[in-house]
């Protein structure tokens with residue numbers, strides 16, 4: 001039995017005339033109010049269209065950023081227009097997730113209409129998977145469709161709890177992600193090289209402990225690498241670094257040694273004193289970072305070494321950029337490694353899979369996303385899937 005048939009999908013759902021709560025991942029990169037990469041929006045359009053075309057009333061649920069309660073700067077209001085322009089039809093917005101305002105907005109929907117509710121994380125009960133919050137959400141719909149593979153590693157009210165309250169189905173993006181990742185990576189050709197970088201150090205660091213048992217080479221970059229460098233006693237100055245997690249980093253290095261996984265850490269870096277595009281910068285060995293400097297990208301020796309290790313791999317999996325790629329020239333390492341991975345993929349010697357909101361944005365910025373074997377919308381969820389962990393949002397959809 002294929003993985004896809006383990007779930008109820010839209011093929012099993014009778015949506016006509018029904019209020020369909022659709023969990024999507026709209027946690028897209030935004031700069032100065034503009035969506036800088038719309039991959040995650042594009043990915044959920046087929047599900048929204050299919051439900052609307054079949055006469056369902058689409059009620060979109062999504063989070064944006066990591067607010068701790070209401071935070072106007074993280075409202076989904078501007079995202080409704082971004083979805084509407086790509087969908088080619090209006091998307092109403094309700095400035096509430098539950099309660100009378102949300103209920104009135106849902107009640108106004110006609111068959112085929114689309115509504116986006118406010119950021120689910122504005123209610124702190126969302127992340128606790130609180131039963132009362134789940135019940136309040138469930139009251140807004142007749143059916144539940146989860147199309148947010150990128151958030152499936154979170155057991156939150158809108159990603160997990162709802163699946164136990166309403167008839168639940170996998171959306172088309174969810175279905176495609178599960179099928180494509182299984183096809184590409186269930187029996188990967190070795191050596192497998194993983195690149196893990198980015199900024200979500202605390203939520204991704206621990207899972208590296210399991211990942212080292214699955215891959216042959218682990219390249220650690222971005223903010224993630226700084227915690228390892230600090231754990232090795234290096235002064236990382238003002239760099240993004242979770243000093244509290246240095247012990248975890250050392251345990252991961254020990255575990256890697258025990259299982260024979262090669263760890264690649266940066267040997268040099270681009271450092272600057274300001275976090276901004278074109279900030280004055282220099283190349284520094286990682287043990288010569290000054291107290292007022294920040295590591296904002298990997299340096300040239302590191303890039304050369306990473307590409308050399310990549311050439312020995314048959315499979316690469318990648319989540320998290322090497323540097324603050326939104327701010328040139330701190331995109332240099334990410335772009336160079338992305339181009340090398342694309343060239344090796346084109347030449348037929350490498351299977352390349354990358355995932356994550358900003359990682360996909362970085363590959364698009366490098367102009368190579370289309371040359372990777374597969375690009376997932378998911379970052380953290382992709383890494384947990386790679387670890388072999390059951391994803392709560394996916395498990396809850398099993399028949």
Ligand SMILES: Nc1ncnc2c1ncn2[C@@H]1O[C@H](COP(=O)(O)OP(=O)(O)OP(=O)(O)O)[C@@H](O)[C@H]1O
Pocket residue numbers: 197198199200201221222223240295296297319320321322323324325326355356357358359360377378379380381
């Ligand atoms: N050295 C660094 N210092 C500061 N920020 C960095 C550094 N390296 C990378 N980053 C930042 O990391 C961010 C991306 O990290 P993140 O872990 O969110 O990846 P992602 O692909 O979006 O994954 P997910 O989908 O799980 O969020 C980018 O915004 C980038 O600027």
Ligand SMILES: O=C(O)[C@H](O)COP(=O)(O)O
Pocket residue numbers: 025027065066150151154200203357378379380381
């Ligand atoms: O960007 C992501 O990886 C998902 O949207 C999940 O976001 P989170 O890490 O804040 O839960």
